[in-house]
Amino acid sequence: MATLPIEAVLPALKETLGTTENAVLVAAPGAGKTTRVPLALFEEPWLCGKKIVMLEPRRLAARAAAAFMARQLGESVGETVGYRVRMDTRVGPKTRIEVITEGVLTRMLQNDPALEEVGLVIFDEFHERNLHGDLGLALCLQSQALLREELRILVMSATLEAETVAELLGDAPVLSSAGRAFPVQTRFLESRAEGRIEPIVVQTIKQALAEESGDLLVFLPGTREIRRVESQLQAQGVGGQVKIVPLHGALSREAQDAAIAPSTPEVRKVVLATSIAETSLTVEGVRVVIDSGLMRVPRFSPRTGMSRLETVTVSRPSAEQRRGRAGRVAPGVCYRLWTEHEDKRLPMRSTPEILEADLAPLALELAVWGVHDPTELAWLDAPPAAAFAQARELLCQLGALTEDGTLTAHGKRMAEFGLHPRLAHLVLQAVPLQLGSLACELAAVLNERDFLPGQDADLRLRVEALRAGQADRGMIAEANRWKRALGVEAEEKGDLDYCGLLLAFAHPDRIAQRRGNGRFLLRNGRGAMFLDAQPLSFVPYLVAAELDDQGTESRIFLAAHVEESQLREHFQGQIETERIIEWDGGAKAVRARRRERLGSLLLKETTLQDPDADEVLGALLRGIAVEGLDLLPWTKAAKQLQERLTFMHQHDLSWPDVTRTALTDTLAEWLAPHLYGLKNREDLQRLQLVGILESMLSYAQRRELDECAPTHLTVPSGSRIPIDYSDLDAPVLAVRLQEMFGLQETPRIAHGRVPLTLHLLSPAQRPVQVTRDLASFWQNAYFEVKKDLKGRYPKHHWPDDPNLATPTHRAKPRGS
Known part of the structure; x- marks a missing residue:
């Protein structure tokens, strides 16, 4: 076993954990912490024969670390060293070191809050600050404080704000180790890259193949860019002695293992990878790193309740981690596809996932743990209040929590299933409907990135492809595993016409109603649309599984058609019936309607028979107030009477105020008694406004009016x-x-x-x-x-003395 830099700090680490429960280890890339620390500690006496559990943020790194440690012991994986990741477990009765992914730790804690069989929990690469990592540490700290004070916790990272973590761990000791890395020459662009990143990546790959030796590791933000770069390399004749290999989380275990395996001497390898290859992983033979400087991260919007993947610039620690991949086995070169000026402006840290992710899984786990308020636990960054509140609201809608936040039996089953709460609810709702098999296939499709991007958005096409064996083998295996867990091995009633209904169970807030031209209204009130016309553009109702949450109308990427009859049958308890009696400004009439709504969606509207007379009156008064008094039949006599009364009020405030403003403000007092039975503008024309206005006067005022304002x-x-x-x-x-x-x-x-x-x-x-x-x-x-x-007017009479002249309405007085 070769000596690694971490060896120098191992004695101090053993001594520290022998005398205190918690510690922080900062070890530079290449130090060997991931594979040497567990092997050095698993036989320490303070473990009392209990296991070491080490968390790795990524499945590929977990399997690779376990395999490497097993080889160091001359054993197979599953003996002393094993691993547990989603859909793949290799442990045995003699296993003392388990490398697990973070979601697995959460399940272990929920099943055994005291972690009775575990003596040490190691959080590796903690600087990545994944949601489950933060949750796992918070739960471990509470377990340690309340149930297992002897439980050890070790947090490790290459790039970590150690003091902050040490304070969270009760002022734990901080140990440091240098790394082992060969020198890496860094090359920057001379000018800022414009447009899509793929062309310059392809150009740089060809340049590096010509100028440098060894294999290439290329960091790209996502699978879409990986496919484009691979296609462009092949189109430009890169091949033969060069093997192009993708590496990302959606690949099967075999494909991932092949990507990190050493290449043969006569073939050079170009690994096109996402940030999966950033840490805790050595891709054998790599001497050149090409870094796009981009990564794709999930972003959750409390405003809309939607998550989306967003492409962002890498942080400085991530850029250094990527650069270090070129110097693991020999001197190397790192091509950074940005300028030196841009390099100085890289963010100093990545945003922790807990601050920007969908918190529904975390809220459900805390409910199972018995925590209503996240502040009961110790966090490096507490979950944002708005996002957490929205997560609990969703869980209530899915039936996982009661209105007061108590976990339901259904919620407990959802948590045990190990899926996102939306998908767990989908599967559990499907079983009584004899749709369990279809639900498992849907969950497998939805749990991973879309494997048919850019095609028709219909989710049914993905299920058909999975059934035909055209999906990734890991996705197929995942669907089959859930079928076995539910006891639905054989397809029961897996009609694809039920895809939309099952999707509605998972995304009740994204049930959508067609508005025309490929546009839809979501149940939550948001707009959504298809960018290009496709068959789903014309269905009356659909459920959107994937949206981009951009602008006023989100673009729909993945959806399924749902029948209105299915919504009525299975969401009847959520359909609200309302009686609407309101003024219709277009028709200038009161409309009485009965409406059935599912959130913002109007399912049905009919005329309301025999509406309440007082409600009709109220709507009519509101209509007159909005439209104005011109809706009323203001005859010449009525206008003159209003003016006469206004004249009298101006000179004597005891008279009623009948100005337009006053009349509008007091419609309920002077006009309402005369409106019963009326509904529209035509009915209003039958009103006798002169009589109505006169009814506002006393008997004395009526007599005085003719005298004072004739x-x-x-x-x-x-x-x-x-x-x-x-x-x-x-x-x-x-x-x-x-x-x-x-x-x-x-x-x-x-x-x-x-x-x-x-x-x-x-x-x-x-x-x-x-x-x-x-x-x-x-x-x-x-x-x-x-x-x-x-x-x-010479024919008319124009007297010299008008005071003595005879008045006339003729040209001349009679007899003139």
């Missing part, structure tokens, strides 16, 4: 001339000048307090003078007006 005034000619009250300060009497002969003083109203404004008209009804002082007009202005009128 509708008409009888002028000297005998004509009854209407008074215009539109100007409340100066009511107008528009009368022909000749009809006023003989009247010496201006007529007054309001008990003589208000003189009328006289609009004296020519025979053609055009104003020739406006005055409130008739006597002055006769004395001063009349003679000038007379000259003009006499010239224009």
